[in-house]
Amino acid sequence: MDFPVTFHIFDTTVLAHPVFEALGMFIGMRYYFFLKRKSKEKLSFNTSAAVLIGATAGALIGSKLIGNLENPYKLFEHFDFKTIWTNNTIVGGLAFGLMGVELAKKIVGHKESTGDLIVFPLMLAMIIGRIGCFLTGIYEETYGLPTKSIFGMHLGDQYLRHPVALYEIAFLIVLWIVLKMIQRQKKHPSGFVFQSFMLSYFAFRFLLDFIKPRLELVGNLGTIQLVCLCVIIYYIFKIKNIKTVHSH
Template identity: 30%
Template sequence: MWWLSRVRGLQFPRQSFELSYIAALVFGAGIGAYIFGTLNLWASGMAGIARSVEGALAGGIIAIELYKWRHGISLRTGARFALPFAVGVAVGRLGCYFAGLEDFTYGTPTALPWGHDFGDGVSRHPVQLYESLAMAAFAAFYVGSVLNRNAAVITNGFYLVLLYYGLQRFIWEFLKPYGGLLGPFSLFHLLSLFVMVYAAVMLATAPRVSLKHERAAA
């Protein structure tokens, strides 16, 4: 996001650069990653400890909202994380794909021609690639919007990427072999709903921004 700021002179809330803010974000994301990743593993009938990107996201959101409430911060501080998050997931899911069965992010069996055998002789949905491509598409959309000075996307980019991420993740979860918590819905289905509801509320209550392409503070 730094290079976009240099190109367009965008300004991000200073609160999101404070060390205490970063510490709260890292702590919340770390706790969320392990708690939700491990709970999903157990719900799927497997022992051990696991981490989850979506768990980290949920933990980070909760930690930062508590931090902002504690310090009386009413500004929206997530704008500078929109592009890094989208790119991070797109790249990170490639790592999950190459990690194979050990990573436990593979898909359910499929007869589709692009199914992939991760080493157990079963052709499976490469859901990691589905998610990587989906998030790369958002990153491209976001960069194009910023370069065109779309104030609405710049200001609300973080919540737009959360809404998009939650929606695409909710869909891909139907193609994963995770245990259900509520009927056909896994823990990550529920986390995806949480992320989408949070993003939708933040977008619905956001200050109105002109949809015209104009220079705006992020």
């Protein structure tokens, strides 16, 4: 396979990553609305709108903020709006999307969890998006470090590299199966599936980034890993508190 894989759309050559990212978002949203129609939990229009706006605004801000802070020196040395706009990371999108939703719920006075329904559409969108990351190879910053392991692949240069996008796809498929099993048990409180997804994914990304190029900011940790640590700590306490309340 030759990297990067490109598509010719309206006489323009486009990398696979943005194509699959857009496709993933579209299919993920269609899957979410399908599940929402089937769901017995009905939210009011105000709550639904507030959650959607909070999630979208938080995700947009967070994905670009954390994406650009992966290399803050580069950001401040050469300010370029196009580069800033195209720098994204799902870690920032998820973390700040969560903050946006929690803020929106406080504004409208909604206390129940609203996250379980979005888990599988979100995972589907991420899997499709990561296919695009893999097909783009080294031409966007979603590739792994050189490796001599049996998993090494040529992604567009002379090195055998960790195909981190494929690792993430495999992880998400396994996590999907596990979370579906948890969901079918129906013995956990509302929101537990979403919290388990967030805790699992951020723990995975914290470890995965050790085999990705990164600027070390604190010790040997990069920006994304520091964000992951914050989210992991938050959810460890949140799940612990929910289990304590539920057991009483």
